[in-house]
Amino acid sequence: MKIYVCVKQVPDSAASIRIRGENRIHEDLTFVMNPCDEHALTEAVVISETFKGCETIAVCLGRPRARETLMSAMAMGANRSILIESETDHDSITTARALKKAIDLDGTPDLIFTGKEAMDTGGMQTMFRLAALYRMPVVTNAVDVRVDGKEVLVTSEAEQGVRCTWKMKLPCVVSAGKGLNSPGYPTLRQIMTARKKKMEIIAFGDLDLEKPMGGATLLKLEPWVEKREATWLQGASSEIADQLVTILHHRAKVI
Amino acid sequence: MKRAAVFIEQGNNRPNHGDFGMISYLRQLGCQLYAFVLNQTSTGWEKKLADYGLNRVVTLSFGGAPRPKTPELKAQAVARAMETMGIPILFALATLPGKELLARVAAELEAPLLMDCTAVDLKAKTATTSLYSGKTQAVIQVEGNHLVFGIRPHCHKPIKQPLALETEQLRLPPLPGGRMELVASQAGILPHMDLNEAEVILSGGRGLENGDNFDILRQCAKELNAGVGASRVAVDKGWVPYAMQIGQTGLKVSPVVYIACGISGSVQHFAGMKTAKIIIAVNKDPDAAIVKKSDYFTTNDLFEVIPLLTQALKTFRKNRE
Numbered sequence: 001m002k003i004y005v006c007v008k009q010v011p012d013s014a015a016s017i018r019i020r021g022e023n024r025i026h027e028d029l030t031f032v033m034n035p036c037d038e039h040a041l042t043e044a045v046v047i048s049e050t051f052k053g054c055e056t057i058a059v060c061l062g063r064p065r066a067r068e069t070l071m072s073a074m075a076m077g078a079n080r081s082i083l084i085e086s087e088t089d090h091d092s093i094t095t096a097r098a099l100k101k102a103i104d105l106d107g108t109p110d111l112i113f114t115g116k117e118a119m120d121t122g123g124m125q126t127m128f129r130l131a132a133l134y135r136m137p138v139v140t141n142a143v144d145v146r147v148d149g150k151e152v153l154v155t156s157e158a159e160q161g162v163r164c165t166w167k168m169k170l171p172c173v174v175s176a177g178k179g180l181n182s183p184g185y186p187t188l189r190q191i192m193t194a195r196k197k198k199m200e201i202i203a204f205g206d207l208d209l210e211k212p213m214g215g216a217t218l219l220k221l222e223p224w225v226e227k228r229e230a231t232w233l234q235g236a237s238s239e240i241a242d243q244l245v246t247i248l249h250h251r252a253k254v255i
Numbered sequence: 256m257k258r259a260a261v262f263i264e265q266g267n268n269r270p271n272h273g274d275f276g277m278i279s280y281l282r283q284l285g286c287q288l289y290a291f292v293l294n295q296t297s298t299g300w301e302k303k304l305a306d307y308g309l310n311r312v313v314t315l316s317f318g319g320a321p322r323p324k325t326p327e328l329k330a331q332a333v334a335r336a337m338e339t340m341g342i343p344i345l346f347a348l349a350t351l352p353g354k355e356l357l358a359r360v361a362a363e364l365e366a367p368l369l370m371d372c373t374a375v376d377l378k379a380k381t382a383t384t385s386l387y388s389g390k391t392q393a394v395i396q397v398e399g400n401h402l403v404f405g406i407r408p409h410c411h412k413p414i415k416q417p418l419a420l421e422t423e424q425l426r427l428p429p430l431p432g433g434r435m436e437l438v439a440s441q442a443g444i445l446p447h448m449d450l451n452e453a454e455v456i457l458s459g460g461r462g463l464e465n466g467d468n469f470d471i472l473r474q475c476a477k478e479l480n481a482g483v484g485a486s487r488v489a490v491d492k493g494w495v496p497y498a499m500q501i502g503q504t505g506l507k508v509s510p511v512v513y514i515a516c517g518i519s520g521s522v523q524h525f526a527g528m529k530t531a532k533i534i535i536a537v538n539k540d541p542d543a544a545i546v547k548k549s550d551y552f553t554t555n556d557l558f559e560v561i562p563l564l565t566q567a568l569k570t571f572r573k574n575r576e
Binding site for chain 1: 325327350351352354355358359361362363364365366367368369370371381385386387388389390391392393394395396397398399400401402433434435436437438439440441442443448449450451454455479496497498499500503504505507511512522523526529532533534535536546547548549550551552553554555556559560563564566567568571572
């Protein structure tokens with residue numbers, strides 16, 4: 001059994017983003033593995049430990065610096081990894097095609113994991129596009145995954161905490177949500193072992209992808225400007241409550 | 256006039272509050288709006304939406320086969336309907352189920368999808384959305400035979416512009432069998448309103464001190480018809496479930512009013528609620544980050560202010576009756 005986990009390298013959540021030119025950012029930032037992908041990887045490793053001869057392979061489309069992210073993936077338990085190296089960003093259509101091509105060159109997936117969304121682009125699309133390309137079923141925002149022979153039971157969390165458990169046949173795609181597990185920090189020993197694991201590097205251009213039917217291009221990037229001016233509401237708490245009612249009624253018009 | 260499809264999610268057999276604003280906005284883009292309906296029984300919401308600019312309701316049927324219930328089959332139905340009718344554009348509100356449906360349709364059609372748009376230009380084929388968890392605003396151009404857009408809830412005002420609603424039946428061939436089967440479902444752990452839909456959200460953080468104290472917010476939320484959210488600290492401490500988390504790694508919401516109680520306002524929390532129209536901070540610390548980024552703030556104790564607000568809202572309502 002082969003489990004592929006698609007991971008992305010993203011700017012750290014605390015990083016301040018500075019814009020360069022029309023549509024790029026300065027990349028002198030701290031980059032980390034996308035948080036939801038950590039849940040995906042952790043789950044894949046747990047599952048692979050229960051099946052004899054099961055292999056977990058982390059796959060990433062990213063800059064050369066994404067080697068660090070794949071190194072962490074292997075320290076967290078992936079058996080090996082594949083980096084599709086590219087100096088430019090790609091939309092989710094091309095990303096899904098590139099991931100599929102790289103996986104196809106490597107082997108036949110029984111299970112593909114992704115995180116439920118990338119923290120930087122927040123698109124929530126790549127898992128669905130991968131599934132469509134593979135003609136596999138997909139469940140998103142998984143909070144529980146049970147592999148039972150040829151079937152998988154995936155519980156996903158929807159709005160208002162509604163939970164649905166879906167049965168799918170392998171192979172399928174599962175995107176991991178936050179409640180799935182608690183990823184741990186790798187030990188020093190795991191980090192040392194990771195260095196001996198295999199990381200395959202493929203140049204994006206060498207994948208020779210077909211031109212997709214559509215695409216998205218980032219034209220312009222601007223910093224978000226906060227335009228708020230804070231007004232201090234003062235007085236006794238009962239007076240503040242009355243002022244709030246006035247704001248909710250007159251300005252916000254929600255009551 | 257260009258035709259565009261709009262998917263109306265009906266969680267509780269009615270459209271989302273945000274759908275009215277979205278329809279009003281899309282009407283201004285100069286396209287004819289067709290809503291696809293997958294369920295059999297109408298509850299009259301179509302007429303209400305026509306008051307805001309919906310042109311036509313298309314009821315889909317599948318050659319006697321049962322109507323699609325799973326997200327997978329719903330998306331296939333919408334994709335087939337767009338292809339059959341030659342409608343190249345799809346819009347829906349970027350709520351949690353909306354996002355999933357749009358992503359599945361876009362994958363099915365290999366169409367570009369821009370999520371959480373605040374503005375769309377159909378001539379230039381561009382849309383405005385945010386990137387890097389709300390730290391930047393981006394203009395993105397799309398190309399393809401089909402284009403899909405998710406519209407951020409509450410960012411456009413509902414404007415009445417009544418139209419005579421047309422209706423149509425569209426017969427599609429039966430859909431292939433689904434590959435995901437629902438085996439169990441569990442009702443929400445949250446007895447409140449969907450946070451994507453809520454016009455007002457009361458949110459609690461470290462300052463709430465424990466899970467039980469969230470009742471103070473819930474009681475006030477009842478008076479306001481508001482949703483209750485939480486910061487990462489509150490969910491990580493196990494006070495409230497993850498489904499309530501607002502922020503970079505949680506839900507991204509755009510309510511009309513966001514009342515942050517005992518929340519310091521980290522960059523990560525802001526990423527999830529900075530698009531709120533009005534931010535009100537209740538925080539004892541005048542130096543907290545949330546205070547500087549709010550529209551109104553008070554440094555009085557939230558354990559005093561919120562229960563008094565609940566009382567004041569009750570009085571306000573009584574006086575109006």
